[in-house]
Amino acid sequence: MSATFEPVIGRYMHLELFGRPHRIYVEEAGEGTPLLCLHTAGSDGRQYRALMNDERVTARHRVIAFDMPWHGKSSPPAGWHNEEYQLTSAQYTTMILEIMTALELDRPIAIGCSIGGRIALHLALEHPERFRAIIGLQAGAHVDPYYDLNFLHRPDVHGGEVAAAIVSGLVGPDAPDSERWETLWHYMQGGPGVFKGDLYFYKLDGDIRGRVAQIDTRKCPLFLLSGEYDYSCTPEETLAVAGSIPGCEVSIMKGLGHFPMSENPAEFLKHLLPVLEKIGSR
Amino acid sequence: MIETLKARVNEDEALVRRGRFLTTSFLLEVGPTAWLIQIFEGRVVSVMRGPFVMPSSSFALRAAEEEWQKFWSSRPPPGSNDLMALIKRRALKAEGNVQIFMANLRYFKEALAKLRSGGAAA
Numbered sequence: 001m002s003a004t005f006e007p008v009i010g011r012y013m014h015l016e017l018f019g020r021p022h023r024i025y026v027e028e029a030g031e032g033t034p035l036l037c038l039h040t041a042g043s044d045g046r047q048y049r050a051l052m053n054d055e056r057v058t059a060r061h062r063v064i065a066f067d068m069p070w071h072g073k074s075s076p077p078a079g080w081h082n083e084e085y086q087l088t089s090a091q092y093t094t095m096i097l098e099i100m101t102a103l104e105l106d107r108p109i110a111i112g113c114s115i116g117g118r119i120a121l122h123l124a125l126e127h128p129e130r131f132r133a134i135i136g137l138q139a140g141a142h143v144d145p146y147y148d149l150n151f152l153h154r155p156d157v158h159g160g161e162v163a164a165a166i167v168s169g170l171v172g173p174d175a176p177d178s179e180r181w182e183t184l185w186h187y188m189q190g191g192p193g194v195f196k197g198d199l200y201f202y203k204l205d206g207d208i209r210g211r212v213a214q215i216d217t218r219k220c221p222l223f224l225l226s227g228e229y230d231y232s233c234t235p236e237e238t239l240a241v242a243g244s245i246p247g248c249e250v251s252i253m254k255g256l257g258h259f260p261m262s263e264n265p266a267e268f269l270k271h272l273l274p275v276l277e278k279i280g281s282r
Numbered sequence: 283m284i285e286t287l288k289a290r291v292n293e294d295e296a297l298v299r300r301g302r303f304l305t306t307s308f309l310l311e312v313g314p315t316a317w318l319i320q321i322f323e324g325r326v327v328s329v330m331r332g333p334f335v336m337p338s339s340s341f342a343l344r345a346a347e348e349e350w351q352k353f354w355s356s357r358p359p360p361g362s363n364d365l366m367a368l369i370k371r372r373a374l375k376a377e378g379n380v381q382i383f384m385a386n387l388r389y390f391k392e393a394l395a396k397l398r399s400g401g402a403a404a
Contacts, residue, residue: 146370151384158385165387169364173357229360231367 008052010073015102017069017077017095024099025073026066030058033132033280034108036100037065038116040138040259041202042163042195043186044072047113050265056273060280064108066099070194072186085197089206092119097130109279111272113137114233114258115202117224121212121241128220133279135223135272138230138258140237141209143202152196160188163195172229172257175264183262217247221282223275224248227256249275283354283397284310284317288326290396298324301389306382309339310394313347324389341378343394349373356399365391 010027027045029052037048045065052063067074070085096119100108109132112120117139124134147166151157164187171180187195215222222245226238235252242250253260253271260268291297301324310317316332318339345353345368352362361367365387368374376383383390 147366147384148380151381156381156385162384162387165391166366168388168391169366173363229363231361231364231370235360 006049006053007058008049012073013066013099013102015098017098018091020077020079022069022077023075024066024069026064026099026103027052028062028064029053030061030063032060032062034103034105035061035063035276036096036105036108036110037063037261038096038110038112038119039065039068039071040114040116041198042071042167042190043183043262044068044074044189046072046186047183047259047262049262050269051261051272054265054269056269057276061109061276064103064105068095070191070197076191085193087115087198087201087205089119089122089201092201092206093122093126096123097127100130107132109133109135109276111135111137112139113261115198115206117233118202118206118208120222121208121215122206124215124217124220124222125208125211128216131220133221133223133282135225135275136238137225137260138227138233138238139224139241140233141212141241142207143232143237145199145203149196149199149203152199153193159192159195160190163187163190167258170230170232170258171263172227172255172260174255174267175257179263179265183259186262212241213244215245215248217245221279222248223279224250225253225260225271225275226250227253227258227260229255229257232258284312284331285329287319287393287397288329291326291393294392294396297389297392300324301386301393304382304386304389306340307338308378308383309337309342309344311342311344312350315347326393339378340382341376341380343374343376343383343390345374353394354397354399358398365394 008029013024013026015022039047044067048065051057070076117136120134120136164184224238224242226235242248305322307320318330318337320328
């Protein structure tokens with residue numbers, strides 16, 4: 001079999017964030033309207049590999065995914081070895097806007113899943129003018145902790161194994177095995193304490209219940225797509241958020257779980273393509 | 283049905299291999315019925331039905347019978363498809379030395395899913 005290459009190009013960007021130099025890995029494919037992709041907690045930009053390889057998306061969109069600092073091929077900043085990583089709403093927002101500025105993205109569409117879906121709500125509320133549209137996947141306003149997060153980072157439990165085992169049931173039942181285990185592999189590869197540090201945002205700092213109803217979809221259209229089998233951000237929670245925001249469009253995706261773009265791209269694209277079409281025609 | 287756990291786990295070589303550092307016993311409570319399950323180096327060596335006078339176990343998994351039935355159905359509905367889904371809904375309690383459960387979480391999920399009637403894996 002001869003080798004083939006994907007149309008995806010990856011580069012390392014050097015950027016100062018929070019007053020410290022960072023080395024950040026950025027991938028992209030396609031041309032057209034920028035589509036900025038935000039990965040889930042404890043994973044990385046590879047979750048969007050299928051979007052970057054689908055001509056129905058890339059023919060009209062420049063699909064961009066960066067690995068957050070500490071994730072994937074992006075390094076933690078120098079000095080990390082004596083720090084406890086904890087993601088906050090303020091840092092997450094700043095990081096996204098700074099990276100958009102550095103890449104000279106003019107009003108991209110943002111698409112984010114899980115923590116990316118949560119920050120999408122923050123962006124829709126606080127920075128609607130910076131985006132053409134916002135798509136929240138598995139986006140809820142809040143998630144109560146349902147296990148002791150300390151198990152994610154302690155020496156007598158393997159961090160990668162437990163992270164993948166905790167999220168494995170969040171993958172929907174119809175996911176092809178190859179995509180299911182690719183998705184879980186990313187979790188197994190996370191650095192020590194990184195998933196836990198992301199969940200600080202997801203379960204504590206990023207609670208947006210009190211403000212989510214203030215999102216103005218006239219300033220920036222908001223679409224929410226959630227998988228039926230997600231018990232972390234349940235369909236009910238997404239529907240509650242959508243119900244509180246006038247003009248928000250919502251869809252529950254049958255058979256899918258918490259990682260739609262990565263666990264079952266073929267099914268997910270059936271839901272995403274009409275949304276992109278709608279945004280494009282505005 | 284619970285008694286079949288021994289054969290169903292032990293015939294899965296990959297599962298036994300992944301559990302090779304796991305030796306423990308745990309209680310599985312299905313409504314009012316308790317089962318004491320002993321594991322030696324990834325292999326289920328005994329499944330005993332209670333009631334017990336003084337069962338010795340590292341941890342216990344407790345849920346109502348109808349919750350386990352949904353979990354063990356061939357295509358469990360959302361919210362019943364995974365041990366963590368049951369825990370999130372407060373339908374399953376994991377109690378005792380939970381470190382052993384969490385350190386081997388994939389093993390326990392896959393082992394208990396072996397009791398499903400055909401169909402879905404963990």
